[in-house]
Amino acid sequence: MALPRSLITQAVTEVEIKYGSVLKAPPSAMQKVWALTKTEPQPEPVMLQVPKQQFVLTRMAISRGWSVNELAGILGRKPRYARRLMTLYKSGRLIKRGSK
Structure with missing residues (x-):
């Protein structure tokens, strides 16, 4: 099941608002974003x-x-x-x- 891209964007935006930048955010804050991106299936042709x-x-x-x-x-x-x-x-x- 693919997640809507807006969910990931929203999570990143929340981190940016809170810490000013994704780079300044601690790993714990990025956990939610990584969790969302991992659930998205990677489109890869079988053959x-x-x-x-x-x-x-x-x-x-x-x-x-x-x-x-x-x-x-x-x-x-x-x-x-x-x-x-x-x-x-x-x-x-x-x-x-x-x-x-």
């Missing part, structure tokens, strides 16, 4: 199906130690997408589409 060519290029990029930007350039996609492919491949959650 991602990609075309075979992208799968092979990702595998090659990781084995050769390419940077995220190099992979993004070759795929013709944004670095954000290339980083996602690399992390999913490393955790074994990238599947190639169209493989027999």
Whole structure:
């Protein structure tokens, strides 16, 4: 169950009003904020199906130690997408589409 973002914002605002800044607040005051953020589920794709060519290029990029930007350039996609492919491949959650 995801909490509305306003609850977290409200908790942070309360801390800011009381202590003047989040940085000046003692850890005990931040406990409530941390508790709220921990209950929010982290959206993470379970599996991602990609075309075979992208799968092979990702595998090659990781084995050769390419940077995220190099992979993004070759795929013709944004670095954000290339980083996602690399992390999913490393955790074994990238599947190639169209493989027999």
